[in-house]
Amino acid sequence: MRIVTGAFALLLFTSLPCAAQILDVRELNTVQIQALDRASTAVLLPGGILEEHGPYLPSYSAGYQTEFVVRKVAEAIVARPGWTVVRFPALPLGTMPASEFGGKFAFPVSYPVRMSTSRAVYMDLATDLGEAGFKWIFVVNLHGAPPHTKAIDDASRYFNGIYGGRMTHLSGLNVVAGAVPQDIFTLEQRAAEGVSVHADADEHSRVLFLRQDLVPAAQRVAPPVITRNMGEIVLTARGQGWTAYFGTPAIATAAAGSRVMNAIADAAVTIALQILDGGTDAALPRVADGMTAPGFKPLVDQSLAHDLAVERKQTEWLVKQKQ
Numbered sequence: 001m002r003i004v005t006g007a008f009a010l011l012l013f014t015s016l017p018c019a020a021q022i023l024d025v026r027e028l029n030t031v032q033i034q035a036l037d038r039a040s041t042a043v044l045l046p047g048g049i050l051e052e053h054g055p056y057l058p059s060y061s062a063g064y065q066t067e068f069v070v071r072k073v074a075e076a077i078v079a080r081p082g083w084t085v086v087r088f089p090a091l092p093l094g095t096m097p098a099s100e101f102g103g104k105f106a107f108p109v110s111y112p113v114r115m116s117t118s119r120a121v122y123m124d125l126a127t128d129l130g131e132a133g134f135k136w137i138f139v140v141n142l143h144g145a146p147p148h149t150k151a152i153d154d155a156s157r158y159f160n161g162i163y164g165g166r167m168t169h170l171s172g173l174n175v176v177a178g179a180v181p182q183d184i185f186t187l188e189q190r191a192a193e194g195v196s197v198h199a200d201a202d203e204h205s206r207v208l209f210l211r212q213d214l215v216p217a218a219q220r221v222a223p224p225v226i227t228r229n230m231g232e233i234v235l236t237a238r239g240q241g242w243t244a245y246f247g248t249p250a251i252a253t254a255a256a257g258s259r260v261m262n263a264i265a266d267a268a269v270t271i272a273l274q275i276l277d278g279g280t281d282a283a284l285p286r287v288a289d290g291m292t293a294p295g296f297k298p299l300v301d302q303s304l305a306h307d308l309a310v311e312r313k314q315t316e317w318l319v320k321q322k323q
Contacts, residue, residue, distance in 0.1 A: 022074045022085045036084060038133045042077050042276070044087045045125065046070040047141035049094025049148070050111040053199040054245030056219040057207050059109035061199075062143040063090050064210045065261065066171070070140045072265035073170070073272050080276075086134075088125075093118060096145035096303045098198040099244065102237030105306050107244070114307040115147040122155035130163030137167040138272055142264075144177055147300055150288035168275050170268045174285040179267035184256040193247040194226040197233060200247030202260060209257030222249040230295035 023032070048063025058064070067090060074085040095115045099107035113121075122139070129137060137159060139152050149172040159167035170176050182190070185201060193201055208215050225246050227233045236242060271281060291300050 022078055022087055025086050025088050028086070033132075036086065037082075038135055040082050041084045041086060041134065042136040042138060042272075043129055043134050044070050044074055044085055045122070045137060045139045045141075046088065046090040047094070047139065047143070047152075048090055048092050049097060049141075049143040050092050050109060051094065051097035051143065052099050052107050052110045052244045053203065053207075054222075054243050054249070056215055056222060056245070056249055057199060057204060058211065058214045059111075060092060061203065061207050062094070062141070063092055065142040065206055065264075066090060066140050068210055068261050069142065069171070069265045069268050072262075073138060073140065073268050076269040076273060077276070080273075083276075091121065091141075093121060094141070094143040094145070095148040095151060095307075096300070098237070100303050100306070101198075101234055101299055102239070102242060103302065104237070114310060115151050115304060116307065116311070118148060119151035119154050122152050123158055126155050126159035126163075126167055130159055130165065135163075135165035136276065137165065138275075139167065139169045140171045140268060141169075142171050142177070144171075144287050145303075146288050146291040146296065147303060149286065150291060153286060153288050166275055168271070168281055169286075170271055171264075172287050173271060173281060174287060174289075176264060176267040176271060177287050179263045180260050181263055184259050185251060189248070189251055192224070192226070193251075194228050195230070195233065196227065196247035197230075199245035199249070201249055201252045202247075202256075204245075204249040204252035205254065205257035206260055207257065208252055208254040209261055212254060219249050219252065224248040224250070230299075234299070 046066045048060055048066050050059045051062065052059065053061045070087065074087060077083050077085050093113050095112055095118045097107070097110040097112050099110045126137070139156065141152060149169065152169045153172050156167040156169050159165060180202060184205065204215070204219060225236060225243055227236050227246055233246065236246070275281065290296050
């Protein structure tokens with residue numbers, strides 16, 4: 001048996017990943033990747049969207065929320081003896097920003113990709129990871145548009161069916177995405193806010209907790225934008241002077257945001273650990289189920305029709321280049 005000593009021994013030792021740690025895939029080399037035990041390595045795929053959230057929140061609001069949850073999930077997994085997490089950089093790609101509610105497909109800081117693009121990106125990553133022998137993948141992406149979440153769900157089912165592993169879209173489950181304590185605001189405040197689906201007091205609170213430095217002081221005097229149903233949401237979003245948020249951002253607090261983010265993270269951790277223990281998420285209700293909801297289906301159809309128009313434009317251009 002040859003004994004390896006000196007600088008080469010140190011190089012070899014430092015090139016191998018240690019047990020129970022969170023690794024950044026950007027920092028790994030081929031030796032480190034090959035050394036990972038596929039049976040006890042979980043891959044985390046964070047994501048978000050560049051999407052308008054009005055004048056008080058950054059475009060990457062969903063991404064900042066995602067990264068918080070991913071950190072909590074990663075820490076919970078590596079707390080188990082022998083487990084390693086490989087974390088990918090967050091993908092700032094998403095489908096159907098809220099500006100599309102009002103038929104506004106070009107809107108400041110909303111830079112979506114088509115649903116088919118989102119699906120292809122996650123399916124491509126699923127293929128790469130499956131071919132490399134990885135068995136456990138968790139996706140967290142707190143942009144909640146149903147076409148967006150369905151694209152990731154499709155990629156997850158593909159991975160599970162083709163590679164026999166477990167790819168789970170944690171934030172695509174209602175039990176995770178909807179794990180918001182209802183008492184972060186009073187009943188009167190909730191009633192006054194009306195029906196909201198985007199950039200409301202809840203989401204302003206989350207970002208105040210995560211990145212208060214990105215929320216201007218004017219948020220505290222933001223005028224309310226009250227809607228009572230999806231019909232009113234659409235009419236408001238179509239308006240020329242729409243402020244690109246809903247509800248009452250002025251009542252948002254970092255303390256409320258802390259409770260919300262930790263509740264979502266706790267729910268995600270619970271599901272992730274159950275999956276690693278052999279559980280299944282197959283029967284759990286999903287955010288993507290909203291694609292067929294009566295109030296939401298016309299908006300989804302409108303978004304998908306725009307996707308097709310964009311695809312047609314791009315395809316026609318490519319065809320001309322070959323002529």
